[in-house]
Amino acid sequence: MPTGVHIRDARQQLLDAAERVLLRAGPSGLTSRAVTTEADVAKGVLHRHFADFDDFLAELVRDRIARVAGHTAALRATAGTATVAANLTRALVEVFDPVAVAVVGLVVFRDELRARLRDTAHAPGVPILTEATAAVAGYLGDEREMGRIAADADVDALALALVGGVHLLHAGRRPTPPSAGAVDLVVSAVVADVVQRRLL
Structure with a gap:
């Protein structure tokens, strides 16, 4: 995703993506990379919102x-x-x-x-x-x-x-x-x- 593009409600977008990954791949498949890929956001977005x-x-x-x-x-x-x-x-x-x-x-x-x-x-x-x-x-x-x-x-x-x-x-x-x-x-x-x- 290009930098500078505003992501509306990024936290919720990431949480929704995590649910989809969890249902599809189970706990072992739930990684930060899988979540950001599913949410279609840059990897750093997750770490901007969560420690x-x-x-x-x-x-x-x-x-x-x-x-x-x-x-x-x-x-x-x-x-x-x-x-x-x-x-x-x-x-x-x-x-x-x-x-x-x-x-x-x-x-x-x-x-x-x-x-x-x-x-x-x-x-x-x-x-x-x-x-x-x-x-x-x-x-x-x-x-x-x-x-x-x-x-x-x-x-x-x-x-x-x-x-x-x-x-x-x-x-x-x-x-x-x-x-x-x-x-x-x-x-x-x-x-x-x-x-x-x-x-x-």
């Missing part, structure tokens, strides 16, 4: 975490509507889009990235999975208060089982995610007891 490549990758992870926060509000707004399983299935399908699943793999793949995220006060655990678990636990807590699941339901344990189970459904299935029906089977099995016991 180094791991700083850039940390921003990519934080961007996905922010999207999970949006899903959290939407999920909690569904409490008391439809069925618990249907609400959870819809939310988990949205949270575990192909990019989010790939970003989780990236975090596991890159030691330096995990260290960088720890240094920036990220919550303990695996980014995206941690936030998704908190969102599901919050939603289940709301449903418990409304009496739609058993009063003694351990919402934290249920959230771990739901997020862990759905993540395992997605792991290794790139580029085709599992169907919503497959996610619903896992969700329904995990919440069946607490939904049925509130009816007794």
